[in-house]
Amino acid sequence: MLDDSIKYFKNLEELYRNFFRKKLKEDIFIREKLDSLLQAINNSRKAFIETGSFEFCAKCARAGEKCCQAGLEWKLNRSEFFINLLLAEKTGFSIKLNLERPDDCLFLGEKGCSLILTPLFCRNFFCDKLSKFLGHKKLIKIQHAMEDEAIISFQLADYINKKYIIPYLSMVR
Ligand code: SF4
Ligand code: SF4
Known part of the structure; x- marks a missing residue:
């Protein structure tokens, strides 16, 4: 139900x-990882553009x-949603x-996905016709090209989850 997800993500926001x-923005590990993540996301996007995907x-x-x-939308977990909000602020997007x-x-959104870091499920989804269009090499x-994004986003999401979400689980349910 879209109503449930609207309520859930609005509440989380x-x-x-x-x-x-404030806590996330002051964390030095997060600040550094966000820079490398942004770079990695840009590299992945370049590959999607260059291959015509x-x-x-x-x-x-x-x-x-x-x-x-x-x-x-439920494929995006809480930490990944927070990462998106941090990246949005950093890049001036919403x-x-x-x-x-x-x-x-x-x-x-009107022009495709409005997330900066999409859920792993979406990143790994290549339907038959897209796979056929791309071919093995592409x-x-x-x-x-997506490997760095996968590794860094996993490290960052795991860190946020353990340090900021699990201790406050009663708030973010
Ligand atoms: S890629 Fe599509 S399905 Fe995945 S989060 Fe974005 S809009 Fe939703
Ligand atoms: S159905 Fe396949 S080709 Fe069409 S938008 Fe989805 S992934 Fe791309």
């Missing part, structure tokens, strides 16, 4: 603003394919929630 943001998916979406469906299209993922190129 409010908690972030009122309680977690973004363009292929954009065309497919314009043709009406429903790929980013409602419910997939994470806009889809409040109008109940069949679409909560993070699907798929390997993308997967190779």
